[in-house]
Amino acid sequence: MLFTVFLLILFVNGISSQQGIFEPYTFGESSCTGSYKWTTWYDTNDPSATQGDAELTNHIQKLFPTFMCLYPTAIEAQTSYGASPTTTGDVFRITVKDGFLCLNQQTANYRNKICTDYKVRYCCPAVAS
Ligand SMILES: [Ca+2]
Numbered sequence: 001m002l003f004t005v006f007l008l009i010l011f012v013n014g015i016s017s018q019q020g021i022f023e024p025y026t027f028g029e030s031s032c033t034g035s036y037k038w039t040t041w042y043d044t045n046d047p048s049a050t051q052g053d054a055e056l057t058n059h060i061q062k063l064f065p066t067f068m069c070l071y072p073t074a075i076e077a078q079t080s081y082g083a084s085p086t087t088t089g090d091v092f093r094i095t096v097k098d099g100f101l102c103l104n105q106q107t108a109n110y111r112n113k114i115c116t117d118y119k120v121r122y123c124c125p126a127v128a129s
Pocket residue numbers: 043044045046047053054055117118119
């Protein structure tokens with residue numbers, strides 16, 4: 001499958017002390033400042049036994065057009081309970097453009113484990129009020 005070409009196995013022990021996982025990886029919690037700010041957290045899917053958990057950027061943009069911008073500069077992912085995705089042992093992919101994706105079949109011992117539930121938020125231009 002062409003799709004699997006894009007999957008990343010992440011070894012990010014060095015940043016596990018951060019709150020979540022950022023993309024771009026140089027980004028951080030405090031990087032979204034000035035004319036940009038973090039959106040609320042989006043948790044649009046629960047992990048399914050057949051696939052996994054997907055928080056997709058274009059899906060979120062369609063669901064929340066008034067809260068979600070078209071051109072975010074960064075994405076952060078956490079588990080639904082606020083932990084870093086590196087603590088789960090899941091294999092996932094994260095990009096600003098596509099969002100967050102965890103596939104059960106990519107995760108070790110997937111027959112006994114499905115992906116954890118994740119949420120994402122984006123760094124968007126602050127809307128003048
Ligand atoms: Ca989720």
